[in-house]
Amino acid sequence: MKAARLVEFQKPLKIEDLEVPKVGKGDVLLKVISCGICRSDWHLWRGDPALVAYMQWSGGKLPITQGHEVYGEVVEVGESVAKLKNRDKVVMPASSTGDNRTCKYCMEGDSNVCDHLVIAGYGINGCFAEYMLVPERSAIDLVKVPDGIKPEWAALSSCGFGTSWNAFTMKTNLKPGDMVVTIGAGGMGLSGIVIANALGAKVIAVDVNERSLEKAKILGSIETYKYSGKSEELNEIVEDIMKKYGSVDVVYDTTGIPEAVIPFLPLLRVHGTLLLAGLMMKGKETFPLPADLVVAREIRIQGVLMLPAQKFDTIFKLMKEGKINLDPVTYKTISIYDVNDAYKEMSEYKNAGRIIINKFS
Numbered sequence: 001m002k003a004a005r006l007v008e009f010q011k012p013l014k015i016e017d018l019e020v021p022k023v024g025k026g027d028v029l030l031k032v033i034s035c036g037i038c039r040s041d042w043h044l045w046r047g048d049p050a051l052v053a054y055m056q057w058s059g060g061k062l063p064i065t066q067g068h069e070v071y072g073e074v075v076e077v078g079e080s081v082a083k084l085k086n087r088d089k090v091v092m093p094a095s096s097t098g099d100n101r102t103c104k105y106c107m108e109g110d111s112n113v114c115d116h117l118v119i120a121g122y123g124i125n126g127c128f129a130e131y132m133l134v135p136e137r138s139a140i141d142l143v144k145v146p147d148g149i150k151p152e153w154a155a156l157s158s159c160g161f162g163t164s165w166n167a168f169t170m171k172t173n174l175k176p177g178d179m180v181v182t183i184g185a186g187g188m189g190l191s192g193i194v195i196a197n198a199l200g201a202k203v204i205a206v207d208v209n210e211r212s213l214e215k216a217k218i219l220g221s222i223e224t225y226k227y228s229g230k231s232e233e234l235n236e237i238v239e240d241i242m243k244k245y246g247s248v249d250v251v252y253d254t255t256g257i258p259e260a261v262i263p264f265l266p267l268l269r270v271h272g273t274l275l276l277a278g279l280m281m282k283g284k285e286t287f288p289l290p291a292d293l294v295v296a297r298e299i300r301i302q303g304v305l306m307l308p309a310q311k312f313d314t315i316f317k318l319m320k321e322g323k324i325n326l327d328p329v330t331y332k333t334i335s336i337y338d339v340n341d342a343y344k345e346m347s348e349y350k351n352a353g354r355i356i357i358n359k360f361s
């Protein structure tokens with residue numbers, strides 16, 4: 001089978017021919033149908049420390065097949081697997097249990113923060129491949145996808161969309177009329193706009209890419225701001241938002257870029273929430289917080305890590321009912337052979353939405 005392997009950080013992924021993995025007693029083998037290329041895959045490819053640390057902590061090492069935003073078809077199950085059968089279509093939540101849901105967090109329904117967390121492409125070989133093996137300790141988290149869901153949408157649910165769902169329905173409880181500023185309008189940010197709109201909230205989007213902002217508008221952002229990297233520019237954006245809309249309920253960061261996020265904190269109302277879902281680049285792992293503001297307004301700072309497996313059914317229900325449209329969130333679909341071009345586009349922040357692998361020849 002073809003697989004795109006990270007052999008050395010920042011070097012092109014190598015397309016290799018590998019054996020299809022053997023299935024053990026409780027394992028599940030997936031034929032990959034579609035697989036998003038998430039910004040966190042790009043972070044690991046760059047060798048950003050948080051991601052490398054996670055890979056090492058979870059038992060992974062180079063070379064590794066990357067990719068965690070997976071939608072696939074079950075083609076073989078181990079003898080002890082009762083829940084799934086061949087031809088079932090499934091997603092593996094980007095953050096899945098690694099202990100068969102036996103730790104405290106898994107038992108409370110939060111397997112996205114499992115004590116033995118498994119993320120494909122980090123601790124185990126991922127989905128930039130024709131086949132992916134889901135190990136016994138994580139197989140319980142595979143979520144069946146009903147018929148009628150587009151493959152790109154299913155893949156996106158695993159990480160980008162799932163994270164934003166967690167952010168806006170679990171970590172905050174967005175209500176009609178709430179105001180949100182989304183920093184970053186990539187796969188995760190655009191998904192957030194879709195969700196916030198579905199919940200009746202109003203979203204202002206900020207991004208460096210004009211085409212991403214056009215998509216944000218299509219998906220219902222009430223206002224968009226292009227940011228080209230200068231801090232004065234951000235102060236002007238913040239002033240303009242304050243003048244037009246007043247303070248906001250939620251600032252949602254999908255970029256992990258401190259200098260792009262902190263200027264927005266004064267926009268938060270009393271009891272407002274800063275949601276952090278972006279991952280950090282080397283040398284920019286720390287956010288300098290205006291602590292006086294956080295105290296004076298009792299601002300909540302909340303991290304968001306993907307979505308627990310138990311919460312996917314509602315997403316698929318809404319997709320089936322036509323209440324969610326993720327077509328604009330997909331930038332393009334590509335062959336596994338074009339994965340390095342995709343990383344190049346992502347390095348230049350040129351991709352407007354998610355790039356999804358759906359061909360393996």
Ligand SMILES: [Zn+2]
Binds near residue numbers: 039040041069159
């Ligand atoms: Zn991801």
Ligand SMILES: [Zn+2]
Binds near residue numbers: 097099102
């Ligand atoms: Zn666990």
